Amino acid sequence: MANAAYAKRMDQTQFIAPDIKPRTAGGLHFDAVLHPHHALGRRGFVLLMSVMSLFCFFTGMAFFVIGPWPVAGLLMLDLLAIYFAYGLNFRMGRIYETVQLDDTALLIRRHMPDGRILCWNFQPYWAQVELIKKTPSQPLLAVRSHGKYLVFGDFLSVGERHEFADALRQALARQRNQRFA
Secondary structure, three states: OOOOOOEOOHHHOOOOOOOOOOOOOOOEEEEEEEOOOOOOOHHHHHHHHHHHHHHHHHHHHHHHHHOOOHHHHHHHHHHHHHHHHHHHHHHHOOOEEEEEEEOOOEEEEEEOOOOOEEEEEEOOOOOEEEEEOOOOOOOEEEEEEOOEEEEOOOOOOHHHHHHHHHHHHHHHHHHHHHHHO
């Protein structure tokens, strides 16, 4: 089984589309679900918006009373901008990716917020896990096969990318050694 931090049992994996089933042709060697980090949960969002609303209301009323009343409207626009920015952040935070390795395929799925599922299928013998050094501080996690790359796990931190790449490399190596030993 894969690294415990990334491994998840088959029966615990949730899929959006009911017609897409996990592939388990000859046994699952690696199964991971990658989720983006959420810096602020729903409860924190409600608290933040409540505090910001009170601040904008009282500050706006103060400016309204002392004369420059358009500032009150600008404060409300700021509040709306924060609300919509966090709404977009929450929506994009619902993206997650699954990585599964069985005897016949390395399958990577990206589950989009609108319900679409993007799938990539690699032959495990040829698949190579790489960290592409696009910038020195932020390497990209990718699978390479037959001269093509698939970048995934963009929302992982640098340390998590290195750790996940090592775990997937080990799983691929074990699967190859087991199959061709």
